[in-house]
Amino acid sequence: MNKENPMLDKLKTILPVIAANAGRAELERKVPDENIALLKSIGMHRVFQPKQYGGMEISLPEFTDCVAALAGTCGGTGWAFSLLCTHSHQLAMFSRQLQDEIWGDNPDATASSSIAPFSTIREGNGGVYLSGEMGWSSGCDHAEWAIVGMRRANAKGELIYSFGVVPRSDYEIRDDWYAVGMRSSGSKTLVLTDAFIPNYRIEAAKDMMEGSSSGFGLYPDSDIFYTPYRPYFACGFASISLGVAERMLVAFKEKTQKRVRAYTGASVGTATPALMRLAESTHQIAAARAFLEKTWQEHAEHGRNHQYPSRATLTNWRTNQAYAVKNVHCRR
Template sequence: STGWVASVVGVHPWQIALFDNKAQRDMWSDNPDARASSSYAPTGSVRRVDGGFHLSGRWYFSSGVDHCGWVLLGGVIPDDGNGAEFRTFLVPRQDFSIDHESWNVTGLAGTGSKDVLVAGAFVPDYRTHRIIDVYHGTDPGFAVNERPYFRLPWRLVFAYTIAAPSIGAAVGAVDSFIEQNRARVSAYGGPPVAQNPALHRPLARALIAVDVARTRLSATWTEFLSRLENGQPIPYERRAQALYEAAFAHDSCTAAIHELMGVNGGRTMRADGALQRFFRDLLAMRNHPAANLEFSGSLFAQAKLGVEPPPFDPTQRFVL
């Protein structure tokens, strides 16, 4: 849970750096350590008013919100003649409340991913981020933040952000399994459990699954940064592959730890057991939209088969 919150909250400064510089000053001029949580699904109400927008409603799953003085909220602006569009709205703490009873879960319980309530808040236009600007590469923050990594593919930044804690949870689960079974002796006698062949292949699979996921994602990120630093574009097919790699990391790590659960004995189900806690956290992460293996796999496979990328939809949050 700590890794999840650190990853999710930790990536938001990257996006806020794409906002108008005035929004960045609003957030950081008085407190350089200010943090923002987020809830991007457009579940609240947004309408245009003079100079900005009026927000109200409930937004869900805002990880780490208790530790943040700001929140990024997603919303779709209704068609006012120029077409509907998705924006992210930067909202200060005084303009939202937290539903502290909204987070009662079996996985990632420590993230405090609670609901955010807005009872009529004004957000000036400059404190919004347009997905259309992401698509066209015209983010206003580029005027002050010129480093290449600010031009990393939008969707991949967030997909890789949440793949990292999934890999970390799998590492913790493998370490816990090894610690439990290294010197364990069966209650029925015989050789040490470490010599039981039933444990060997699942452990080997888990070790390699974790290593492959970590190595692959790190290599892809290094490649993309190198391309941007050298002024080279990242082809769509490669971006689609990278999105699938992130989802595959979730899937392979979760499946590998699930198999370890099946050979760890009855102690696995103890409520205070580390292995089952890691597994519940992995299941929770696996259910995030960015870990959707079928969606990302379809994009990647279609790209390899020569199918044109889906058309840009200005009402959706992500641009690949």
């Protein structure tokens, strides 16, 4: 899609360095500090941060184009950094008090997450005490805060899936991430032991999906915050898959262009089977991009029109992304 995207233009200037660091990222099992510094130098960590704190509030289609380009350069960096970005969108739906605490003195602050409710809680005065081993917190080495999942009982005793936000001082990072192919995401385990989370740092997931969280309505002139948190949180995963698939096409062409068969000397890159697979993959990935772009444009249009999406619309958006990812990867 031809459109102006200043953030993508800035990103392209640093991608060669991030590409050169890909091997190092796998060895270090996290996003290299240099990559984070470069991405922050162009302000990409602030794309979904409220303008009140110096953020950019760019559109979802602009962001997903950037994530696809970044993921095609280093998948782990794209995965971890996109989450640091989308978490800012989620934090903007928490209380003003929390947002002031996070960004008031450090507008560059980011949060990682571990949202599966693998935790135990006990009620305290004005909040809860949380303990647990919270896994898969991508990019946690570079975050000042973490969003963690819990199930908290309401007045009726019902367990409500909720999120709590804790500062880096309240948890340890267990260096246990060795997943093949995604070591560079640094998705390690956060260990919390009786970490106190005050009520102003807690929101029910249901409220954040229905426009009734503490932060909803704080930014009435914004296009990107009149929405549930989850479409923005989930968009990075599909755009990462798209970027990796698009890079696969380039890598395949580069690998086969000058390759010859050992016994016959025939060119692999011009052989009919290779060209047929390349052609099919090219069309599949182009179709997936077009489908995803249409979906992300619908997200943006709802925001611009301040039209809160229905459950049916949300379901359609989410399954669209899953279907597109399936199509670009199921036959590779």
